[in-house]
Amino acid sequence: MTEAAGEPKKEEAQDFRRLHSYPLIRHSDMNEEMRTEAMELCVTACEKFSTNNETAARMVKESMDKKFGSSWHAVVGEGFGFEITHEVKNLLYMFFGGEKAIIVWKCS
Amino acid sequence: MPVAAKPALKKPVDTMSSQGLASKKASKGGKGKTPRGKDMDDMSEMGEVGDEWMQQKTMVKPDDQLELTEQEMKEEFTRILTANNPHAPQNIVRFSFKEKVFKQVASVDQLAIHFTLDGNMLHKDSDEARRQMARGGLAEAPSEPAVAEGEEKAEPAAEGGEGEAKPEGEGGEAEKEEGATQTAPAAKDGSKKLTNQFNFSERASQTFNNPYRERGTQTEPPPRVNFSSTANQWEIYDAYAEDIQRQEKSKEKKGFRGQQESTSRKKISAIESQGDDISRIEKPAKILERMVNQNTYDDIAQDFKYWEDVSDEYREQEGTLLPLWKFSYEKSKRLAVTSICWDPKYRDLLAVGHGSYDFLKQTRGLICLYSLKNPSFPEFIYNTETGVMCLDIHPAYPHLVAVGFYDGSVGVFSLTEKLQEPMYKCTAKGGKHTDPVWEVKWQKDDLDNNMNFFSIGGDGRVVSWTLVKNELLCTDVILLKLDESPADGADGTQLFTLGCGTAFDFHKQTDYLFLVGTEEGKIHKCSKAYSSQFLDTFDAHHMAVHSVRWNTFHPKIFLSCSADWTVKIWEHTSNMPLFTFDLGSSVGDVAWAPYSSTVFAAVTSDGKVHVFDLNVNKYEALCEQVVVTKKKTKLTHIEFNPNYPMIIVGDDRGYVTSLKLSPNLRKIPKEKKGVEAAKGPEVEIAKMDKLLSLVREPPPEKK
Numbered sequence: 001m002t003e004a005a006g007e008p009k010k011e012e013a014q015d016f017r018r019l020h021s022y023p024l025i026r027h028s029d030m031n032e033e034m035r036t037e038a039m040e041l042c043v044t045a046c047e048k049f050s051t052n053n054e055t056a057a058r059m060v061k062e063s064m065d066k067k068f069g070s071s072w073h074a075v076v077g078e079g080f081g082f083e084i085t086h087e088v089k090n091l092l093y094m095f096f097g098g099e100k101a102i103i104v105w106k107c108s
Numbered sequence: 109m110p111v112a113a114k115p116a117l118k119k120p121v122d123t124m125s126s127q128g129l130a131s132k133k134a135s136k137g138g139k140g141k142t143p144r145g146k147d148m149d150d151m152s153e154m155g156e157v158g159d160e161w162m163q164q165k166t167m168v169k170p171d172d173q174l175e176l177t178e179q180e181m182k183e184e185f186t187r188i189l190t191a192n193n194p195h196a197p198q199n200i201v202r203f204s205f206k207e208k209v210f211k212q213v214a215s216v217d218q219l220a221i222h223f224t225l226d227g228n229m230l231h232k233d234s235d236e237a238r239r240q241m242a243r244g245g246l247a248e249a250p251s252e253p254a255v256a257e258g259e260e261k262a263e264p265a266a267e268g269g270e271g272e273a274k275p276e277g278e279g280g281e282a283e284k285e286e287g288a289t290q291t292a293p294a295a296k297d298g299s300k301k302l303t304n305q306f307n308f309s310e311r312a313s314q315t316f317n318n319p320y321r322e323r324g325t326q327t328e329p330p331p332r333v334n335f336s337s338t339a340n341q342w343e344i345y346d347a348y349a350e351d352i353q354r355q356e357k358s359k360e361k362k363g364f365r366g367q368q369e370s371t372s373r374k375k376i377s378a379i380e381s382q383g384d385d386i387s388r389i390e391k392p393a394k395i396l397e398r399m400v401n402q403n404t405y406d407d408i409a410q411d412f413k414y415w416e417d418v419s420d421e422y423r424e425q426e427g428t429l430l431p432l433w434k435f436s437y438e439k440s441k442r443l444a445v446t447s448i449c450w451d452p453k454y455r456d457l458l459a460v461g462h463g464s465y466d467f468l469k470q471t472r473g474l475i476c477l478y479s480l481k482n483p484s485f486p487e488f489i490y491n492t493e494t495g496v497m498c499l500d501i502h503p504a505y506p507h508l509v510a511v512g513f514y515d516g517s518v519g520v521f522s523l524t525e526k527l528q529e530p531m532y533k534c535t536a537k538g539g540k541h542t543d544p545v546w547e548v549k550w551q552k553d554d555l556d557n558n559m560n561f562f563s564i565g566g567d568g569r570v571v572s573w574t575l576v577k578n579e580l581l582c583t584d585v586i587l588l589k590l591d592e593s594p595a596d597g598a599d600g601t602q603l604f605t606l607g608c609g610t611a612f613d614f615h616k617q618t619d620y621l622f623l624v625g626t627e628e629g630k631i632h633k634c635s636k637a638y639s640s641q642f643l644d645t646f647d648a649h650h651m652a653v654h655s656v657r658w659n660t661f662h663p664k665i666f667l668s669c670s671a672d673w674t675v676k677i678w679e680h681t682s683n684m685p686l687f688t689f690d691l692g693s694s695v696g697d698v699a700w701a702p703y704s705s706t707v708f709a710a711v712t713s714d715g716k717v718h719v720f721d722l723n724v725n726k727y728e729a730l731c732e733q734v735v736v737t738k739k740k741t742k743l744t745h746i747e748f749n750p751n752y753p754m755i756i757v758g759d760d761r762g763y764v765t766s767l768k769l770s771p772n773l774r775k776i777p778k779e780k781k782g783v784e785a786a787k788g789p790e791v792e793i794a795k796m797d798k799l800l801s802l803v804r805e806p807p808p809e810k811k
Contacts, residue, residue: 024351027337078344083336091335095347101339107332 026101027093038064038092042102046076050097053077060104074104193220398481405483408432412480412754417770425724427731427772429717432754433483435460435764439491440474445758447498448745453506455751456480457487460764463495463514465744470495470514475521478764488523495544502550502559510561510573512545518563518573518580532580534573539582541565546610552619562614562622568606570624570634586639588626611655617663623680625653631668633680646683648676655697661705662796669695675710677722679800686800687726691718697745699755703774705796711743711757719773722799730773735765 023043028035041063049056053076064072068090075082078099086105093103200213230237337343402409417428435458443462451457462474473496476486495514502508507523511530517540519530534540543566550561551572560574568588574581588607611625620636621643629649632642649670659665665686669675671694676685693714701707706722715736718729736743736759745758753769 024347026347027335029333077339079340081336081338081340083334085332085334088331088333091333093335093337093339095339095344098348099341099344101344103337103339105335 021097023094023096025092025094027091029089029091031089034068034090035092037067038104039094042092042094042104043096046096046100046102053100057102060102064104064106068106071108072104072106074102076100076102191218193218195220397485398479401482401484405433412752412768415768417772420770420772423772425728425730425772427719427770429719429731429733429735429755429767429769429773431735432766432768433480435476435478435483435486435766436762437474437476437486437489439489440476440762443471443474443495443762444742444760445744445762445764446473446496448747448756448758448764449499449501450747450749450756451477451501451506452503452750454479455749457506458747458756458764459499459501459509460486460758461496461499461511462762463497465760473513475499475509475511477523480766490521490528492519497544498547498563500548500550500561502561505559508550508559510548510550510563512548512563512565514544516541516543516545516565516567518545518548518561520561520575520580532575532578534580534582538580539571539584541567541569541571543567543608547612549612549614551614562612564609564612564624566608566610566627568608570609570612584639585636586624586634586642588624588632608652610652613656613658613666615658615663616660623656623658623666625656625668625670627652629653629670629672631656631678644680646678648678648685649674651694654695657698657700657708659705659796660700660702665705665796665800667698667700667708669698669710671695673712675718687722689718689720689729691716694742696743699746699748701748701774702750703753706799707773709746709748709755711746713742715739715741715743715759717743717746717755717757717767719769721773721775722796724772724775726799731770735767736761736763 023039025035025039030038042060045056045059045063049059057074057076060074060076061072064074073084078101080101082103084103084105084107086107090106091103092105093101095101196216196218198216200216201210202213203209204211230240232241411430412432415430417430420427440460440462444465445460446463446465447461449459451459456479457477458480459475459477462476464471473492473494475488475490475492475496477488478486492511492513494517496511497514498512500510502510508531509521509523511519511521513519517534519533521527522531525531541563545563545565548561548563550559554560554574558574558576560572562570562572562585564570570585570588572583572585574583588609589605607630608627609624610627613623615621615623622634622636624632624634625648626632629647629651631646631648631653633644633646634642648668649672651671653668653670656666656668659667664679664681665677666680667675667677673690673693673695675689675691675695675698677687678685689710691710691712693712693716696711696713698708698710701709704721704723707720709717709719711717715734717731717733717735719731720729724730735757738761741763742760743757744760746755748755753774754766755769756764756766758764
């Protein structure tokens with residue numbers, strides 16, 4: 001019984017992981033083009049460095065610095081709380097892959 | 109130099125010896141007083157000399173010489189002279205663009221240059237030297253001794269000239285220089301006497317350099333905002349789940365509603381796009397403004413509604429005017445009020461036209477519409493290029509305002525459109541007046557249901573304007589011809605001289621009948637049907653007629669006022685005025701009261717308002733009151749409010765003052781007890797008739 005119950009649960013869990021793997025923007029006040037570009041960048045970074053959050057974040061931060069000026073901050077992780085000050089119209093907070101949360105903001 | 113300064117503190121003997129040794133020591137740049145032994149050796153050499161000096165001189169101490177004990181004086185101070193430049197900075201930091209950081213420069217230049225002199229000697233083999241030699245036509249290998257002799261003469265002169273330039277203290281090297289200068293010019297010298305640069309005099313000047321000034325500014329930093337949240341697994345899960353739900357719902361709805369959704373979305377988006385935040389608060393802001401005004405002018409509002417002058421009970425024949433709100437607009441302060449008009453439909457709206465009566469100083473004009481609910485700022489403002497002389501609001505369409513300008517044109521403004529320009533404006537071709545338009549009045553719609561209005565101008569024409577589609581069509585109604593015989597024109601036509609019309613008024617009941625007042629002081633009774641002749645003419649005044657008004661109730665009575673200080677009441681069938689009042693100053697305007705046939709008010713250029721009630725006192729005003737604060741303000745126009753017991757008065761400073769009439773001024777005559785006070789036009793007419801019968805001469809018996 002427990003096994004049977006466990007299995008569908010597992011399947012469910014996996015299912016959801018699959019279903020939830022698309023990038024979902026939770027909060028952003030960027031303008032359209034900046035937002036899409038940043039989102040693409042984050043997705044690429046996470047896919048490339050799926051095992052290492054630090055390098056993913058580094059890639060995101062450096063690319064944002066180059067494209068939109070200094071200085072950006074990026075956090076990639078699965079469990080954290082934050083309180084930040086960001087320049088208006090320069091914040092992106094999104095989820096990806098069902099597990100990862102990425103927040104990117106500018107504040108020099 | 110510390111070395112030279114030090115001896116002053118120590119024994120005076122040392123001063124002399126050390127000074128003599130200074131040059132040698134300086135060249136060494138060596139250590140100071142520590143090797144005392146050496147000092148003594150030197151002293152022994154000069155000892156005899158020193159002793160001699162000692163004997164001759166006494167110890168000279170300066171007044172502020174520091175008193176030190178033997179021990180202190182024996183104390184040795186070590187001074188180390190290094191080759192470092194004391195003025196050179198010790199740590200220079202430069203910004204390295206390569207690394208984008210500030211970096212300390214490793215070594216700092218210690219070189220201190222005390223003096224530089226740019227020489228003007230050329231090597232004999234250099235290009236310039238060769239060119240000079242070629243110019244001078246010199247041979248490459250001249251005879252030296254002969255040249256040297258010649259040179260020596262030139263040399264002292266040259267040296268004298270260069271004396272300032274030569275550095276001092278280089279006496280030892282002077283000989284070397286001489287030798288150098290000898291050889292150099294020797295090479296350049298030739299057959300010609302030397303026209304070398306030493307003979308040229310240099311002139312230089314420095315223009316005045318503008319002083320520098322530093323300016324700094326700081327831009328505003330980009331705005332920042334705080335943001336906080338938690339990112340953990342359940343949050344992420346929830347977010348995704350919600351999103352999926354939303355997507356599923358939207359998919360369902362798409363097939364379901366389709367059109368409805370799109371329209372509602374359009375509406376929502378339209379409303380959203382309509383407002384910036386600013387325009388969405390326009391209406392509440394307006395309400396708020398009115399509330400604030402009401403609170404500020406609360407006592408005035410209370411007076412307007414409830415206050416009645418109690419003293420009127422004791423004064424039978426007098427009344428007073430209570431000042432209420434004063435309307436003004438900052439841009440209208442230098443413009444005179446040229447016309448005022450109450451809105452027939454909105455009982456608290458009044459229109460004010462601003463312009464200038466001064467012939468020489470013509471400025472722009474202004475139309476302001478005020479509401480009684482907001483006396484501090486006009487509801488509508490229109491700026492015009494020429495002064496506004498008159499305006500009238502259409503009785504049926506209160507958003508249309510007809511305006512007459514100083515330049516003779518007329519226009520119609522529509523208050524619903526948000527234009528600053530009149531909706532209709534007449535052009536020069538379109539028959540505008542050639543002189544200022546003094547009055548405009550709306551008429552009933554004509555046979556084609558087009559709106560039309562009349563205007564009277566200083567060029568002597570009364571013109572009817574019709575609004576057809578987008579234009580104003582004009583029709584001359586009547587020309588104000590003067591009585592003189594027509595002069596003969598160039599091609600045999602007869603020219604008429606036209607008078608100047610200044611006022612007109614249409615009869616309340618008989619539509620075609622109207623009165624025209626002129627600048628010559630005549631009043632003409634005219635009909636719209638006859639365009640060349642007047643029905644009648646009254647020699648009313650000696651000066652220009654400022655205003656004519658038909659009585660509100662009685663069909664035969666009218667009022668006229670003029671610059672000749674008089675107000676006259678007429679019956680249009682007789683040539684003589686019924687009543688004449690001399691008010692002591694040029695009368696700007698008169699108006700009948702809307703509630704009584706015997707009450708009227710006049711304003712004069714000495715700032716007074718006169719209110720008359722013929723029923724009470726046939727000879728004097730019930731109220732004569734100055735209503736302006738500043739002296740020398742002329743009152744230009746007056747209007748009664750059709751609904752409330754108040755009048756508004758415009759003056760030539762651009763202010764409109766509202767006044768409340770005291771009860772005595774708005775009396776309805778008491779009937780006998782028991783009989784109800786009948787109201788209505790018939791009563792008013794009867795009242796007037798009773799009055800007139802007292803005044804009128806009995807009509808001559810006609811057979």
